[in-house]
Amino acid sequence: MKRQNVTSGAPWEDRVGYCRAVKKGPFIEVAGTTAMLNGELQGVGDAYTQTKVIIEIMAKAIRELGGELSDVVRTRMFITRIKDFEVVGKAHGEYFKDIKPASTLVEVSALVHPDMLVEIEMSAIIAE
DSSP states (O other), rough: OOOEEEEEOTTHHHHHTTOOOOEEEEEEEEEOOOEEETTTSSSTTOOOHHHHHEEEEEEEHHHTTOOOGGGGEEEEEEEEEEEHHHHHHHHHHHTTTTOOOEEEEEEEESSSSTTTTTEEEEEEEEEO
């Protein structure tokens, strides 16, 4: 099976050894993604905005690999403040209300930057 990678351009991808997304066969896996754009965190203090930015970043990677958000079958959301579950869920629902992927949302103690409130992973399956 052919493998295709999409990178974010972040310097730590080479240091850590990962990329934004990988497609192998009909499967797309999108790495944990935060609301960092061009080295700047978007939506500081605002989990709703961070979630929307993250999903847009991920959608772009999925499109680069030939898929769409409608191909997403799984999302995993990690939040640092459980009180944000409603606004994170609201933003998620704006994209996935009709798609309804299997989904997990859990509180974690921290992400790599103290102002990051949300990190999301996605899995998609597309027709080749």
